[in-house]
Amino acid sequence: MRVMVMVKATSESEAGKMPSTELLTAMGNFNEELVKAGVMLAGEGLHPSVRGKRVRFSGSQRSVIDGPFAETKELVAGFWLWQVKSMEEAVEWVKRCPNPMEGESEIEIRPLFDAADFGAEFTPELQAQEERVRAAAHDAANQPR
Structure with a gap:
């Protein structure tokens, strides 16, 4: 099973405190453990929401909202897959x-959907398309930019 593990933002992380x-060092060592165990697929820290957009x-309408975003407790400061x-x-x-x-923090864990979760609506044609997209994304991620 694949899961997304989200490190929730704090007022300090939203203020840009590094x-x-x-x-x-401790996080680097933890990430090495995850990789050695075959658990970690990806992981990154995120800039504060002031640098983001929604x-x-x-x-059919789209509107862009500039950060920062309210409700720090609902924001994500980093993630792992x-x-x-x-x-x-x-x-x-x-x-x-x-x-x-440095102080209190929270990490949320959420499972990712698998093909079987979508039922009959996820037709064999859609499954094949999904596999092609994943393969292309994987290839693109391993190419220099």
Whole structure:
């Protein structure tokens, strides 16, 4: 099962406060453990929302909203994509994670959809298209820009 593990933003991360050398070292060591265990597929930190944009959809209309965004507790400061056997395994890995912030912090774990989750609506043709897109994205990610 694939899961997205999201490090929730704090007022400090939204203010652009960078992690200490000690925290960067601890996170680097944790990431190495994840890779060695075959768990980590990807992981990145995100800039504060002041550098982001949102696109709001209303029917065929689109509007762009510039950051920063309110409700810091709803924002994401970083993420991992993991391949685990179960949600319980993901929780156990998160419990081993260094605290990603200096004070209190929160990490959310959410499963990714698999083809079977979509039922009959996800036709064999759509499944083939999805496989082509994933393969092309993988190839593009491994090419220099």
